[in-house]
Amino acid sequence: MRLSRYFLPVLKETPAEAQIVSHRLMLRAGMIKQSAAGIYSWLPLGFKVLRKIENIVHEEQMRAGHMPMLMPTIQSADLWRESGRYDAYGDEMLRIKDRGGRDMLFTPTAEELVTDIFRSHVNSYKDMPLTLYQIQWKFRDEVRPRFGVMRGREFYMKDGYNFDLTKEDALHAYNRHLVSYLRTYERMGLQAIPMRADSGPIGGDDTHEFLVLADTGESEVFYDSAVTDLSFGDRDIDYSDVAQCAGVMEEFTTKYARTDETHDEALFHAIPEERRRTARGIEVGQIFYFGTKYSEAMGATVQGPDGKPTPVHMGSHGIGVSRLLGAIIEASHDDNGIIWPEGVTPFHAGIVNLKQGDAEADAACEAIESAMEALGLEPLYDDRNERAGGKFATMDLIGLPWRITVGPRGLKNGVVELTSRRTGESEELPPEAAVAKLAEIYKGHMVKGL
Amino acid sequence: MRLSRYFLPVLKETPAEAQIVSHRLMLRAGMIKQSAAGIYSWLPLGFKVLRKIENIVHEEQMRAGHMPMLMPTIQSADLWRESGRYDAYGDEMLRIKDRGGRDMLFTPTAEELVTDIFRSHVNSYKDMPLTLYQIQWKFRDEVRPRFGVMRGREFYMKDGYNFDLTKEDALHAYNRHLVSYLRTYERMGLQAIPMRADSGPIGGDDTHEFLVLADTGESEVFYDSAVTDLSFGDRDIDYSDVAQCAGVMEEFTTKYARTDETHDEALFHAIPEERRRTARGIEVGQIFYFGTKYSEAMGATVQGPDGKPTPVHMGSHGIGVSRLLGAIIEASHDDNGIIWPEGVTPFHAGIVNLKQGDAEADAACEAIESAMEALGLEPLYDDRNERAGGKFATMDLIGLPWRITVGPRGLKNGVVELTSRRTGESEELPPEAAVAKLAEIYKGHMVKGL
Structure with missing residues (x-):
């Protein structure tokens, strides 16, 4: 979405x-x-x-x-x-x-x-x-x-x-x-x-x-x-x-x-x-x-x-x-x-694009979105033209347990940031690895939604 | 079920x-x-x-x-x-x-x-x-x-x-x-x-x-x-x-x-x-x-x-x-x-056991039930001690589009009967083939149920 x-x-x-x-x-x-x-x-x-x-x-x-x-x-x-x-x-x-x-x-x-x-x-x-x-x-x-x-x-x-x-x-x-x-x-x-x-x-x-x-x-x-x-x-x-x-x-x-x-x-x-x-x-x-x-x-x-x-x-x-x-x-x-437990979260992870309109960042976000969807995971991709701070605040407020942050600087090194809403801890890893980690996290927590 | x-x-x-x-x-x-x-x-x-x-x-x-x-x-x-x-x-x-x-x-x-x-x-x-x-x-x-x-x-x-x-x-x-x-x-x-x-x-x-x-x-x-x-x-x-x-x-x-x-x-x-x-x-x-x-x-x-x-x-x-x-x-x-269209049928097929209590017939029905469930298909297995006529009448009334009939005579030849509710036509085929045919029929008709 x-x-x-x-x-x-x-x-x-x-x-x-x-x-x-x-x-x-x-x-x-x-x-x-x-x-x-x-x-x-x-x-x-x-x-x-x-x-x-x-x-x-x-x-x-x-x-x-x-x-x-x-x-x-x-x-x-x-x-x-x-x-x-x-x-x-x-x-x-x-x-x-x-x-x-x-x-x-x-x-x-x-x-x-x-x-x-x-x-x-x-x-x-x-x-x-x-x-x-x-x-x-x-x-x-x-x-x-x-x-x-x-x-x-x-x-x-x-x-x-x-x-x-x-x-x-x-x-x-x-x-x-x-x-x-x-x-x-x-x-x-x-x-x-x-x-x-x-x-x-x-x-x-x-x-x-x-x-x-x-x-x-x-x-x-x-x-x-x-x-x-x-x-x-x-x-x-x-x-x-x-x-x-x-x-x-x-x-x-x-x-x-x-x-x-x-x-x-x-x-x-x-x-x-x-x-x-x-x-x-x-x-x-x-x-x-x-x-x-x-x-x-x-x-x-x-x-x-x-x-x-x-x-x-x-x-x-x-x-x-x-x-x-x-x-x-x-x-x-x-x-x-909010901090949703994995079993009931409305979306499995938020994707925050730090530089909307940047071709590389947009493409990386869309790739992560597709990769998640292909695994049955539901991402919420914040594709608005907003400042990063506003995007983070919205994601924190609605409480998705995981956030993937995508920006030009990280992409230069081939990484995005995966952040836990609960602990606030982040790790940098390649986009595919972030998606794979989410799939692992949500194993056993998948619920039929709409 | x-x-x-x-x-x-x-x-x-x-x-x-x-x-x-x-x-x-x-x-x-x-x-x-x-x-x-x-x-x-x-x-x-x-x-x-x-x-x-x-x-x-x-x-x-x-x-x-x-x-x-x-x-x-x-x-x-x-x-x-x-x-x-x-x-x-x-x-x-x-x-x-x-x-x-x-x-x-x-x-x-x-x-x-x-x-x-x-x-x-x-x-x-x-x-x-x-x-x-x-x-x-x-x-x-x-x-x-x-x-x-x-x-x-x-x-x-x-x-x-x-x-x-x-x-x-x-x-x-x-x-x-x-x-x-x-x-x-x-x-x-x-x-x-x-x-x-x-x-x-x-x-x-x-x-x-x-x-x-x-x-x-x-x-x-x-x-x-x-x-x-x-x-x-x-x-x-x-x-x-x-x-x-x-x-x-x-x-x-x-x-x-x-x-x-x-x-x-x-x-x-x-x-x-x-x-x-x-x-x-x-x-x-x-x-x-x-x-x-x-x-x-x-x-x-x-x-x-x-x-x-x-x-x-x-x-x-x-x-x-x-x-x-x-x-x-x-x-x-x-x-x-009733004759349910495949897209909305409550169960995908009925399984009728012609001789409840017969070890071989019971085992065959259970195997079909499991095989269907493994493919995400929902069977309704009539395991009651009833005459075949009563079982057929119930299946016809509730309108499941497909019925698999299992009896000792067919099993001796390695076959069960797959019957279309709509046309009334039956064909004899091995149990695995009947399940495979159902999977084929329901491709594109699978709906999230309960």
């Missing part, structure tokens, strides 16, 4: 309304634009990252054997009356009357609708286990939407629902989700710690939230510092292996890590003092097991092996997809701008 | 409420489920096709140099009051009050919001031409939603908006859209004929609708039969070449082809009688040039080369993404079910 043709409306001024760094940087980098309180348009750069994050979530859910589908944003109130949540949900639910005067709503979550799909189509235990999920826009009519996409009203969420015959099967589904979420966040360069949490309006006993530590987090969290040493890494996982998934669950949830909702001072003080930590965290996901709460209320039963109708055991599992952009930026930025 | 694990709730009975074949087949093939009048859930098979169609639209729009982004579904009424459309739009607009009592709406289209983005960020003619587009859920509160996804209330639409300094530039954008739409539909196996149309509530003079001929179409159309001989094919196109795009426009729109809204009997009768055709058509897209209608109403001006503020010339361009599934099925089915 050539920057001269890209719609990247970066802002020089820091928008006054933005209170936290991710909100400021997303506005300044031309990723989003507010259209109403808590409602945003995703400009091309923001949408590109959103789509990559969405695709990572899809890949990891499908890897776990979960089935992608899509439910509508506008739902009838009837199903929500069956579960009793239409009245219980409160003012955060956006309630709508259609032209026929029927009560509708903009889905804040989809337990009712997916349970209806299940009960309409599945009659036998033989068609289970089944986990359906979607990534779809949701709406929660917050009183005080704030922090940009971190606490918007319209937001993009992955919500998955497992249907199992027994509690044991459903707990395996719970563990499977925990494992797939650990993988998902790590691919995005995030450490998200599963913490015992409160179930809120979804209901149920077993639930963990995934929290990214950040000063701007809305939750106060308490944990044993040993949990931050855990990493899923690239270990092989067989999602049908009950013991293996349970093992990961145990490894990642045994040490103390709780939000203030479930915090227990006595247990916390059983941790050696030097490992006790209090911090703030951003919630980026949550998993629930709630048993037969919805299946009993809505008559979602299957014929069990004994021939008898059995209400199914369910859980639901969410990832805040649009919120993740904010969380990643909160966790990865500096004074100059 | 193994069918035993896939959520594919096919229906034996034809649902009574479905009046047209695409609606019936989408319900029977377990692609969609109605959740409220004109509002559907997309079950895994339906979602898989929807996502492929979405990706084809993205690929062709980006190829034309248009920029993907995303606008929210819920918008403030304020912008719509600026353009005057808040009152003009009528009952089809889903109007909402949020908890603060503010007037909101579910976007039926996005001229106002995209114009607001443009005027906020673009000040100079140097930042044009610019075409932004999105694929996003829309809502139109139809009085009588019907025909499944063909005329739903919540529907998935690509809407693109061009911003140009002059009318000439905007007409080039119009032509660029026409060309990209021709490519898009052809990749989906559809012949969609551009027809002169009426502009309706969008406004403007220049507009073409793209219609797929089908008996169940809602529009009456009149055309010169010579237009059905036109095909875009795989000709090379340079989207920045004004003359080339204008040439395609002329080639595809000079012959008479109009909907009943713009039909002109006198012109129609100037066509030789044997080429005059009256038929029905399904609208799958529309392009508009409407000049400065929105930019003047909303103050979207740029500084022109002469330094003076100039209202920009705009157009908007839509493709009915979810509706396309219905249109494709209307155009491509038989008594047994």
